[in-house]
Amino acid sequence: MRPESPHIAVEQSSRADRPLLVVALAALSLAIMAGFSYFPNEQTPMFLLFLLLSLAFVGALGLIAFAAGFLRTSATRAGDDVARLLGDTSPDGLLVTEGESRIVYANDAYLALAGAAEGEDVAGVRTIDRLFAGAPEVAEPLYRLALAAREGKRCAEELRVTPALVGDAEVAWYRISVRPLERPGYRQASGQASGHGAKSSARTMALWTISDVTRERARHENVFQELQHAIDFLDHAPAGFFSTDAHGNISYMNATLAEWLDFDLAQVGTGGLALRDIVADDSASLLEFSSGSPNTVRTEQIDLDLRRRDGLRLPTRLLHRVAFGADGSPGASRTLALNRSPGGEPAEEARAAEVRFARFFNSTPMAIATVDRAGSILRSNAAFGKLLPGALTGPDGARSILAGVAQAHRSGLLRAVQDAASGSEDNAPIDAALTETGKSARLFVTPNEDADQRGASVFVLDTTEERNREEQLHQSQKMQAVGQLAGGVAHDFNNVLTAILGYSELLLANHRPTDPSFQDIMQIKQNANRAAGLVRQLLAFSRRQTLRPQVLQLGDVLSDLQMLTRRLVGEKIEVNLKQSRDLWLVKADLNQFEQVIMNLVVNARDAMPGGGKILLRVKNVAAAECAAYAYKQLPEADYVVVEVEDNGAGIPVEIRDKIFDPFFTTKDVGKGTGLGLSMVYGIVKQTGGFIYVDSTVGRGATFRIFLTRHIPVAETAVEEEKPKVEEKKASADYTGAGVILLVEDEEAVRAFGARALSSRGYTVLEAESGVDALRVVDGNPGRIDLVVSDVVMPEMDGPTMFGELRKRGVKAKVIFVSGYAEDAFSKNLPEGEDFGFMPKPFTLKQLIETVKANMR
DSSP states (O other): OOTGGGGHHHHHHTTHHHHHHHHHHHHHHOOOOHGGGGGGGGGGGHHHHHHHHHHHHHHHHHHHHHTTTTTTOOHHHHHHHHHHHHHOSSSSSEEEEETTTTTEOOOOHHHHHOOTTTEEEEEEGGOOOHEEEEEGGGHHHHHHHHHHHHHTTOOOEEEEEEESSSSOOEEEEEEEEEEEOOTTHHHHHHHHHHOTSSSSGGGEEEEEEEOHHHHHHHHHHHHHHHHHHHHHHHHHHSSSSEEETTSEEEEEOOHHHHHHHTTOGGGTTSSBHHHHBBBOTGGGGOOOOOOOSOOEEEEEEEEEEEOOOOOOEEEEEEEEEEOOOOOOOOEEEEEEEEEEEETTOOOHHHHHHHHHHHHHHHOOEEEEEEEEEBBEEEEOOOOHHHHHHHHSGGGGGGBBGGBBBOOHHHHHHHHHHHHHHTTHHHHHOOOBTTTTTEEEEEEEEEEEEEEEEEEEEEEEEEEEEHHHHHHEEEEEEEOHHHHHHHHHHHHHHHHHHHHHHHHHHHHHTTTTSSHHHHHHHHHHHHHHHHHHHHHHHHHHHHOOOOOOOOEEEEHHHHHHHHHHHHHHHTTTTTEEEESSSSSSSSSHHHHHHHHHHHHHHHHHHHHHHEEEEEEEEEEEEEEGGGGOOOOOOOOOOEEEEEEEEEOOSSSOOHHTTTTTTOOOSSTTTTSSSSSSHHHHHHHHHHHHHHEEEEETTTTEEEEEEEEEEEOOOOHHHHHHHHHHOOOOOOOOOOOOSEEEEOOOOHHHHHHHHHHHHTTTTTTEEEEEEHHHHHHHHHTTTOOOOOOESSSOOOOSSSHHHHHHHHHHOOOEEEEEEEESSSSHHHHTTTOOOOOEEEEEOHHHHHHHHHHHHHHH
């Protein structure tokens, strides 16, 4: 240490006159006391009082001097000495400045850094800015330090200096910090000295600390270099390595694996690359564990194909390790990848064959697993993990094939596994439902021996689509068969009802209302009309009724029906309509569509005997939105969807597939025919639409009708206007003249028609079949003015007879009569031919009006 501590001379000189002041005060006190002896004795009390006052004055001055710091106790001096000792012996350079650049204190370490000569006054020592002057790279950090010192703030910077301030080193690093330093009462004193408006910051002192951190920096650089070397070793290792998080995102990949797969390392760790991006097929499921035993580590060897960026495959063997936490959740994985492609590494033929089999095993679309006698899975491929994930993620990491199938099929599967493990090869395949995926599968169990342990190999085929197709085919065949039966029954009923209605009207024409038999005949007619309504429902279900499609805006149709449906359901049930804007157009039969809505509303009403709410909703559904409904056999197209939703009892699952069957009803006997929903189904299907139902027991049901969007074209408009031009208003005079050929295989209907037409003045030629009609035509050439013919007849049907008549030169118009829809037979007629149509059953009035309107 330098003698006399010259680096604190400024601090001592500022108080150099303090001892002289104390000596002067003491001398003055002694002079006063000596002067007392020169005064007379009688004046002693006065002098004594003067002496006491003088001593009191001296004491007050001493207190003031002590408070101002001119006088110090020995304890204060000892504290100051310790503080100076700590500063002087600090290995870091310490500098205290006041104001802009006046140095108040500098320790030995700083003087050494500043290169100060021995005995040099600190006033001439270089300040921080002068100490590092000449290095342009430190100008900016020095400016920030100086600014912080002026503003009384803390700041720290690290500077790289070339060369070092002390020694021969070419480069040195210094950490410089500054903080404000104030003495108690100093700011207040300076404020009083400068006036209240003066800025005390001009006199604020700052403590600068300079530390040489070159060795620390060198140590950090060495650690960083070692880390870089370790990363370089791992990146260029002869094996691939990658790590994934619990969500399958790749957080690290070495350069070797990135080169093999032709991926950019910039994608790794940013969420841009996931496990499924580099693993071929669905093999990524083999590397994903949803849970495991707490605080355990699982390591597996897996042979699979990785996928390059260009889509090519890279056969690899993976050593995959995953650690599980205390709660059993998986942590980050550590996976080593060995290149098993030809030329990837030297391999014997046996190992190459093993690799080829492993690739085949993991890439095959059939799910395969080997199990022991208890059903525990020993090995499985990727397809197995995708089809039966529940078997691989059992509690506490247990993996059992029994966990992947429904409870009802587990005993049979376990028995088959045990039989196979015993050497039996006669096990029949097992059809089972899978637990998590909701799919169905067929399992083949064969014996297997692995590592001298007898077990079984289980091959699993996904039969979900096959089962769905079988169910759909079965349902379609059933509905088709029932529809054919319903259509045939309806055809025969139509003939019977036509005769009943016709003869009833003939009887009513011959009886007055006062006749006792009149009411009986009216009852026969009314019940016949009621039966005709049931027949129309059967025809609607079998999709053989006559439809008159027209372009509709379903929002307007439902708005018109809203009042009618409210009266229909009663006061306990609220009916609301919600429709979207800009609804698309559809093409449907207005009357039949209204019947569909009414039947669905009635069905919803019956499900809420205590009252509730019915919501009618209509909206557009674009083709891209169809998949969201997950309905089978619903093709992607633009639809207008009508929903009828209620909050009633709901439809149980066991009867949901039967609600559209004819004559199926859950109502009490005598309260329903079971044809309401079947008629709805038939009308929607005949219109070219689709109908589905969603229901939850206790929460209600929703029926959805999908009708294909109709885009009008010019030809359509002309076609729709054509019937209006040709419509003829029926005359009130039903009599006429002319020759009519009546062809009908049902004798009762033919007799009624002949009698009705003959009574109106027409000449009627009867034929019981198409062949018989040709014979009649040949016997009456040129006489026939109109042909009224049934469609379905033995030997020769109506359309075939029509073609033969045209070949014979008969130009008379033909009116077809049928209980089926007009379009059911019109396609069999010659193109461009004009014909009339009258549906069965028909009344006497309908027959006469139709004949009158079509007679030449």
